[in-house]
Amino acid sequence: MGWFVYRSVFGGFDDLGRVIEWVRERGRGELPFVCVFPGNAEHWFWSLRYSVEGEVGYALWGDKASGLEQIKDISDITGIPFKALVDRYVDALFERKEDDNSVSLLLRDAGSARPVIGVFYVKNVGIVGFGLVTDITLDAFRNFKYWREDQGHWVIRWRMRVLWLHPGVRDLLRNPGFTWKDEKELIDKLKSRITEDKSIKSEINEYIKSIESIVPKQGNMCLSDESKLLEVWLKINAILSDNDEVNSMVEFYGYAQSSVLSMFETVSISELNIDLIVKKISEELYFDEAFIRRFVNAVRFGNVLLVGPPGVGKTSLAVRVAKELGGDGGYMIRVANALWFRRDVIGGETLEEGSVKWRAGMLIQAYNRVVERLINGDNRPFFVIIDELNRADVDKAFGEFFAIFRSPNPSDWELPIDLVSEIEGHGERIDEEAKHFLENFKLAKDKYDDPSYPLRYIRIIGTMNVVDIRNLFIVGEAALRRFILMNIKCPEGDSDVRKFLDKTNHLKLSEESKKLIADFVREIRGQLRDKPPCVSPGAVKLAVELLDNAVGQGLLDVNDKKSMLEYFVSYLESSLGIVVGEPVKRFRRVVDEVTKRLISVSEK
The missing domain is CATH 3.40.50.300 (P-loop containing nucleotide triphosphate hydrolases)
Structure with a gap:
């Protein structure tokens, strides 16, 4: 039993999927507040590492309220530094009720609260993620040991429930032995992971670039221009609406949670x-x-x-x-x-x-x-x-x-x-x-x-x-x-087919026949793209086995490419389990076109 629990109006916020649903739902009404938190690579990496090895799912950030730098503006409402964030946080979660000469702050319920989104910006790298600001602490007694304080003390600190992280950054965070010798090397590694990561969708990259072109890059700031706020929120919402990204985040922090809990004991x-x-x-x-x-x-x-x-x-x-x-x-x-x-x-x-x-x-x-x-x-x-x-x-x-x-x-x-x-x-x-x-x-x-x-x-x-x-x-x-x-998406290309053909030793097919089959599958997959039927690995394997059996029984000459392809197509269509309807028509149209092209090329 935990000592602290969510207030009843915010029950279920321990479930990342529900948090994301709530943020998106609230964004259909009032625009969420958006603040940008730029910082060096080392500070941000340790803040995100905290979300994996400390309080799972929560990143830390902060601001200096003392030291060599100018003291931040003070909130009129709370007296806490960093007025822009604190006042938005209060406005997001409370409504003011004036009574005679006094003003009371009443907690909003989950249906009327306004999310405060923090954008994680790593200087000289770019945006690596964003999260929901959940709580703000004024704490002069403790510091976060992975943040240097030689130029001022991080006295105000806030937690954010991480909503999305770039897949390249997730991969680095999964590696507990990941090290770097200085800020420049860490920047280079973050940049390479972000630019080389093939799992992130092109449209997600476009959303991030669009946000980077709008938000400030220096100092913790909250957007006040409504048009900019709307544009940034639309891009953030688009990422949160992508089921693959949401599922990846739930999985990522689920894995971190299981590691922290050490769910399995002796034989792990x-x-x-x-x-x-x-x-x-x-x-x-x-x-x-x-x-x-x-x-x-x-x-x-x-x-x-x-x-x-x-x-x-x-x-x-x-x-x-x-x-x-x-x-x-x-x-x-x-x-x-x-x-x-x-x-x-x-x-x-x-x-x-x-x-x-x-x-x-x-x-x-x-x-x-x-x-x-x-x-x-x-x-x-x-x-x-x-x-x-x-x-x-x-x-x-x-x-x-x-x-x-x-x-x-x-x-x-x-x-x-x-x-x-x-x-x-x-x-x-x-x-x-x-x-x-x-x-x-x-x-x-x-x-x-x-x-x-x-x-x-x-x-x-x-x-x-x-x-x-x-x-x-x-x-x-x-x-x-x-x-x-x-x-699991329908495969593209022919890499799975070539692996199968190369590793299946009992096949009697010639190398030319194998190449013809692989080329054919690659071509029809390219023509069909995301439209049914899916030319699945299972269907291809079954069709190849049937074709090989026909060759073994002497029904086919492996050098007769046209007959080989005709038999393979027949077996493949039956393996796909399609009988009537548009998928059958589409498949046959594509097959006719690809077959003519491949046979024509092979006869030249």
Whole structure:
């Protein structure tokens, strides 16, 4: 139990996703205040490092109110230095009520408060992120040990809930051994990470450049020009509206939180060679190593939902990571369907041999496996993989499940007390798993003083096909808040195809045939771009295997490129699972165009 809790009107602000939702929602009414906090690279790096290794998710910044520099303006309202920020903070969270000759400050509720956004500006580098100012402290007794005070004392200090950080900066913060010899070297490293990071979208870069062209670069300042304020807010809001960026931030600080909490004790994931695991999975499944690392970090923290087109390897990735992190017997996999009820997920009554019996669902089974592993000194997580999660009626099957897993964070998970009473009420008419659960529940209560403790070792990985993206809204926001969402996009180019063709030794295809297939896949992917159907790695592999089988049976001459391509196209179309509609027409149009071009080139 914490000593300090959020006021009821700001409840839920410990959830970064909800904080971002709140900031965006408030921005639809009154414009948020925006302040810019420039500083040298070393000060900013330690402030952001604090958000990973200190109070997770919170960056520190400050201002000098003494020393060699001119004393800052004093707020008329509070008497605290840095008038611009303090007065905006008061205006954002309080409303003034005049009564006779006195003025009272009344706390606004969450629906009328006005966010104060701080822009993180590193001198000689640029904007590296931004956050929500949450509290301001006037503190002459303590200093932040990583800020030099040879030219004045940092007496006023404020915390900011980090809303967004540049991916390049996140990578540096993930590395606890990262060092630099001086300010110039740190600036160079920050610049190189920001300019060379390929994961940041071009439009995000444009938003940042646009903000940099507007905001002041010297001294802590808050924007007062409404037109500039509007322009900066629109760019910030655009970044906060990008689901990939939001999910990456939730994942980033979730990983930091799990590291600080040391969630796993004796046999910890942290003891595994993550680099080796990532490399091995990348070679087997042809995923980008950076994506696999992000996924591994995400499941170390909490539940993850993999969303992407059919055949891109969502389930294969989930199973491979579960095997590596959970060890032997460290996972179970279930395929969701429309007939699922609460009894399939949690447990419940069922008819068996003419009588009512209580049968355990997959969560009870997972709980039992965790307790059994803990007793044997195995503190690794246990994974429950739910394939095609949205195939189930979410409200019907997962209502109580989501009450137990009320956020992506394992420390928030809790078993309902009445679940035990419900099972016990059936006496001997319960299955073996339910009997073990009652024993394990008591064991966990005695050993850990918390029967919900084993839940911390359970990880849910859900998968959902992007062709069913309309069902994302049927799944609902309440369900999605229980997961870190990760999108697997349809691959571009032919790198995955070439890796597969090079590493599959049993293929009878000639090198020319392999090159033709890789070129063909690259071309049609380039023509289709983001439009369905997705020419997925799974579909390509199946088509290649069928083609190779045809060659092995003597049905095809490997030197007859036209026939080879015709067979491959036929197998590929059947592997994609498309039968009618615009995707089929689009695929055939693109195939005809690419086939003519490749055959024409090869015949010259």
